[in-house]
Amino acid sequence: QKEVEQNSGPLSVPEGAIASLNCTYSDRGSQSFFWYRQYSGKSPELIMSIYSNGDKEDGRFTAQLNKASQYVSLLIRDSQPSDSATYLCAVKGAGSYQLTFGKGTKLSVIP
Amino acid sequence: SAVISQKPSRDICQRGTSLTIQCQVDSQVTMMFWYRQQPGQSLTLIATANQGSEATYESGFVIDKFPISRPNLTFSTLTVSNLSPEDSSIYLCSVVAGQGAYEQFFGPGTRLTVL
Numbered sequence: 001q002k003e004v005e006q007n008s009g010p011l012s013v014p015e016g017a018i019a020s021l022n023c024t025y026s027d028r029g030s031q032s033f034f035w036y037r038q039y040s041g042k043s044p045e046l047i048m049s050i051y052s053n054g055d056k057e058d059g060r061f062t063a064q065l066n067k068a069s070q071y072v073s074l075l076i077r078d079s080q081p082s083d084s085a086t087y088l089c090a091v092k093g094a095g096s097y098q099l100t101f102g103k104g105t106k107l108s109v110i111p
Numbered sequence: 112s113a114v115i116s117q118k119p120s121r122d123i124c125q126r127g128t129s130l131t132i133q134c135q136v137d138s139q140v141t142m143m144f145w146y147r148q149q150p151g152q153s154l155t156l157i158a159t160a161n162q163g164s165e166a167t168y169e170s171g172f173v174i175d176k177f178p179i180s181r182p183n184l185t186f187s188t189l190t191v192s193n194l195s196p197e198d199s200s201i202y203l204c205s206v207v208a209g210q211g212a213y214e215q216f217f218g219p220g221t222r223l224t225v226l
């Protein structure tokens with residue numbers, strides 16, 4: 001059974017700080033990794049994808065992948081109250097398009 | 112990215128009835144999926160909607176309960192049959208847009224409440 005684990009939170013950070021969100025996965029054959037942001041009452045929105053070990057930066061967001069440790073993280077720099085949402089980690093295995101989602105981490109950015 | 116719409120956006124249904132949800136994309140897409148998100152939970156894949164053939168269901172989901180159609184590359188329907196209160200969830204379609212792409216994009220969702 002493929003599993004994706006995230007701390008449920010809530011994670012509270014002050015405005016302007018760095019928020020660090022973590023995710024581990026069980027399927028060593030996983031190839032693609034995604035972070036979605038979900039505001040309350042809305043559908044998930046893709047904010048980052050990462051396929052290779054290392055860091056990938058997009059604006060205030062940095063995704064980090066370590067396949068050896070089966071670990072993926074999302075850093076949000078200069079956190080804003082508008083970043084307050086649930087962040088879902090999703091993992092795609094080899095040979096299929098199917099995603100396995102973690103339960104999500106609720107982030108609260110305090111003004 | 113593709114623009115995805117779902118109808119209805121929400122509905123309240125009686126026990127024992129059925130609800131059909133439509134997913135429309137503004138461009139042809141490679142893959143379409145249906146997910147369920149129960150209250151306070153993460154997303155669970157129901158099935159892959161295959162164009163012109165039967166959907167591929169995940170463990171725990173069956174065609175009699177969740178019949179799916181995908182008549183072309185831009186449209187799919189999910190029916191939730193014989194409704195019970197346990198079916199109260201948000202139902203989401205997602206798409207993978209192009210060959211060689213892996214990123215999935217979600218529609219706005221359908222919030223179903225069963226009384």
